[in-house]
Amino acid sequence: MEDSIPLITTLAAGFSIALMLGFLAERVKVPALVGYLVAGIIIGPSTPGFVADVRLASQLSEIGVMLLMFGVGLHFSVNDLLAVKRIAVPGALLQMALATVLGLLVAWWWGWGWGSSLIFGLALSCASTVVLLKALETRGALESMNGRIAVGWLVVEDLATVLVLVLLPPLTNFLGGTVAVPPAESRPLWTTIGQTLLQVSAFIALMLIVGRRVLPWLLWQISSTGSRELFTLSIITGAIGIAYGAAELFSVSFALGAFFAGMVMRESEFSHRAAQESLPLRDAFSVLFFVSVGMLFEPAILMEKPVHVFGVVAIIILGKSIAALALVLAFRYPLNTALTVSASLAQIGEFSFILAGLGRSLGLLPAEGMSLVLAGALISIALNPMLFAAIEPLRRWVLRRSKLARRLEQRGDPYAELPTTTERKYLEGQVVLVGYGRVGKRIASSLDARGIPYVVAEQNRELVEDLRKKGMVAVWGNAADPSVLIQAHIADAAMLVVAMPDSLNVRQMADTARTLNPGIEIVMRTHNEDESLMLRKEGIGTVFFGEEELAKSMVHHVLQRFAPQSNHSATGHA
Numbered sequence: 196m197e198d199s200i201p202l203i204t205t206l207a208a209g210f211s212i213a214l215m216l217g218f219l220a221e222r223v224k225v226p227a228l229v230g231y232l233v234a235g236i237i238i239g240p241s242t243p244g245f246v247a248d249v250r251l252a253s254q255l256s257e258i259g260v261m262l263l264m265f266g267v268g269l270h271f272s273v274n275d276l277l278a279v280k281r282i283a284v285p286g287a288l289l290q291m292a293l294a295t296v297l298g299l300l301v302a303w304w305w306g307w308g309w310g311s312s313l314i315f316g317l318a319l320s321c322a323s324t325v326v327l328l329k330a331l332e333t334r335g336a337l338e339s340m341n342g343r344i345a346v347g348w349l350v351v352e353d354l355a356t357v358l359v360l361v362l363l364p365p366l367t368n369f370l371g372g373t374v375a376v377p378p379a380e381s382r383p384l385w386t387t388i389g390q391t392l393l394q395v396s397a398f399i400a401l402m403l404i405v406g407r408r409v410l411p412w413l414l415w416q417i418s419s420t421g422s423r424e425l426f427t428l429s430i431i432t433g434a435i436g437i438a439y440g441a442a443e444l445f446s447v448s449f450a451l452g453a454f455f456a457g458m459v460m461r462e463s464e465f466s467h468r469a470a471q472e473s474l475p476l477r478d479a480f481s482v483l484f485f486v487s488v489g490m491l492f493e494p495a496i497l498m499e500k501p502v503h504v505f506g507v508v509a510i511i512i513l514g515k516s517i518a519a520l521a522l523v524l525a526f527r528y529p530l531n532t533a534l535t536v537s538a539s540l541a542q543i544g545e546f547s548f549i550l551a552g553l554g555r556s557l558g559l560l561p562a563e564g565m566s567l568v569l570a571g572a573l574i575s576i577a578l579n580p581m582l583f584a585a586i587e588p589l590r591r592w593v594l595r596r597s598k599l600a601r602r603l604e605q606r607g608d609p610y611a612e613l614p615t616t617t618e619r620k621y622l623e624g625q626v627v628l629v630g631y632g633r634v635g636k637r638i639a640s641s642l643d644a645r646g647i648p649y650v651v652a653e654q655n656r657e658l659v660e661d662l663r664k665k666g667m668v669a670v671w672g673n674a675a676d677p678s679v680l681i682q683a684h685i686a687d688a689a690m691l692v693v694a695m696p697d698s699l700n701v702r703q704m705a706d707t708a709r710t711l712n713p714g715i716e717i718v719m720r721t722h723n724e725d726e727s728l729m730l731r732k733e734g735i736g737t738v739f740f741g742e743e744e745l746a747k748s749m750v751h752h753v754l755q756r757f758a759p760q761s762n763h764s765a766t767g768h769a
Contacts, residue, residue: 201248205255208238208247209486210479217482225577226326228544231482232573235489242494252487258435259484260549261453262477265434267324267353268457269470281657283347286522290540291352293518294320297510302564305503310370311561314363314554318568319510321356323544324349325481326576330539330583339695340654340673341532345539348519353454356546360448360553365391367557391446398445402455406437410456411463418465426465427472433460434473450549488548491555492569493562500563507571512541512578527656529673530590530600538582542575543568610659610671612682613650620648621668623687629674629704630695631658634720638694639667650683675700677707686711691736693719705735 216230216237238247298316303309327349331342410433417429434456441452460469497504516537523533551568554560593600613621626642626649628635635651642649651669653659662669672679674693685691691708693701701719708715717736721727727740 201251205247205251206483208245209234209252209483212237213482213486224580226329226579228323228326228329228485229573229577231485232489232492232569235486236492236494237489238486239490239492241492247490249487249490252483252490255480256484256487257449259480259482259487260545261435261438261449262431262473262480263325263484263545264450264453265438265457265473266470266477266481268454268459269461269466269473278655278658279344279347282344282523282526282528283351286519286526286536287348287351288355289522290348290515290518291317291320291355294510294515297514298507301506301510307561307564310559311554311564313370314550314559315564315568317356317359318547318551318554318560318564319507319543319571320515321352321546321550322349322515322540322542323546323572323576324353326542326544326579327539330579334583339700341535343655344523344528344532345536348536349539353546356550357448357451357454360450360550361395362391363550363553363559364446364557367559370559394445395447395451398441398447398452399455402437402459406455406459410459411465414460414463414465414469418468423472426468427476430460430469430473431476484545484548488552488569491552491565492573493566496563496566496570500567503563503567504570504574507567508574511543511571511575512582516541516582530593531586531673534586534590538579538586541582542579543572544576547572610656610663610669611679613668613670613684617668618648621650622684624689625649625684625687626690626692627652627680627683627685627688627708629653629691629693631655631662631669632695635694638692650688652679652683673700675703675707677711680704680707680711685715688712688715690716690718693717695720701730702735 212234213231216234217227218230220227220230220233235252236242238245240246240249295313295316298319299309299312300316302312302315307315324346327345331345413433414426414429417425434453437456438449438452441447441455442449460466463469519540520533520537523536524530547568551560551565555562555565626647628639628642628649629652631639631651631653635653639649639651649668651659651662651667652674653662653669653671654673656671659669659671670679670682672682674680674683680691685708688708691704693704705717705719708717718739719730719736720739720741721730722741727738727743730736730738
């Protein structure tokens with residue numbers, strides 16, 4: 196029976212076991228991704244009992260890769276990346292280079308070839324965006340400055356890894372791969388690389404120039420039919436079709452093709468609907484991707500080469516974290532930001548699997564290397580929630596015991612305090628505006644239009660620098676830190692407006708403001724209905740809940756439209 200319906204058997208076994216183990220993983224506060232990987236190990240050829248069709252699972256995982264990268268593209272915002280580019284771009288590239296060198300040196304010491312060592316190091320250098328987003332969402336820190344820096348950092352890593360995936364096949368023979376790639380046999384290396392980059396550039400140009408106009412237009416036409424099934428089908432067709440076409444016509448990886456399909460669809464006004472409609476299928480095939488990866492794992496390596504496994508885990512959790520910590524501190528960011536980015540990078544995931552799998556298929560990475568990457572992923576992902584939970588206790592412990600850490604935390608920065616030339620109107624009776632994102636900008640624009648002075652408190656140092664250049668009054672830092680509000684002269688302010696939904700720190704901001712200025716009025720926003728009710732019950736200040744305020748504005752508009760008619764009718768009746 197199993198041989199006659201291998202697809203159904205593989206799907207049934209993969210989904211059911213992944214569901215059970217994913218549920219158990221979440222119950223013990225471990226990412227469900229760990230359960231999916233273990234499910235793959237159970238139905239894989241390395242463990243006794245039922246064995247799923249490995250080749251079929253591999254093809255299904257390719258669809259998982261396409262949909263996974265399509266989802267990353269749908270959530271990829273160039274503006275979000277540009278907001279943290281001065282730390283995310285150099286930081287991510289330097290951290291990847293350091294981690295790659297560490298992995299390369301360790302593998303070289305084990306006696307591997309330099310090509311295998313390089314691929315192994317690269318696989319250990321890129322963290323999982325999926326794991327990070329889940330961790331930040333769980334802690335309500337996704338929209339915080341630390342969260343944006345961490346996500347921007349990983350987006351740069353993803354883009355760099357995609358470039359590696361594109362360049363790896365033409366470099367296979369040069370790196371010593373055992374599977375020859377015909378196009379590279381008769382051409383010089385640099386000719387092959389140049390042709391590959393030209394093909395990739397042509398595909399990217401086609402997607403950005405033509406795709407961003409054609410795809411949104413097609414979505415509009417399909418949406419106008421009113422058929423939900425057709426809309427969902429168009430999204431999936433776009434993701435898989437563009438990925439396949441990119442591979443066939445431009446020799447671009449499925450991953451890159453699907454990523455740009457998602458990024459182009461983000462330009463459409465239907466991007467949120469596209470993300471929502473494709474989410475169930477993306478989640479399902481992403482599970483199959485992780486299950487198929489687990490099927491490649493050899494559990495025996497934990498017993499046969501525990502020192503190798505320990506070395507891999509040490510590189511992922513210690514080597515990458517320490518490198519990121521040093522880099523973030525070097526960019527003059529506070530210890531809390533450095534620890535958050537370090538914890539974010541202390542794991543590996545989907546891109547490591549994709550890269551290691553490609554290296555394995557090209558004969559560049561030995562089977563042992565794939566198993567070591569998987570072992571490192573399993574252990575690091577399982578430990579990652581504990582690292583996030585340890586950030587604040589570790590920060591307090593370091594600050595109590597290290598004079599150097601206290602100096603770094605308190606070091607002078609020209610943007611961490613207001614200039615001595617700041618006009619008096621910004622120091623008394625002003626509005627302290629915390630956050631200069633989409634909401635903060637609109638509030639600031641309205642205050643400017645009415646000539647109301649305000650001081651911006653913002654965690655993005657680059658943004659504060661730009662605001663200062665425009666002549667605006669801004670101070671850099673986390674407003675949960677009393678020193679930041681003190682620098683914004685909260686003691687003499689008329690109002691504190693928290694324009695960012697920072698549920699973790701808003702109470703601390705309010706307490707500090709009340710302590711320094713008991714009569715100050717506090718206004719804040721939230722996206723969570725339960726949180727808005729709790730904040731209002733505690734009497735912290737005036738709370739605006741997003742959906743509620745949107746409904747009020749729409750109702751006000753509707754009532755204004757019908758008010759004249761109602762008045763006229765009432766007058767005529769009288």
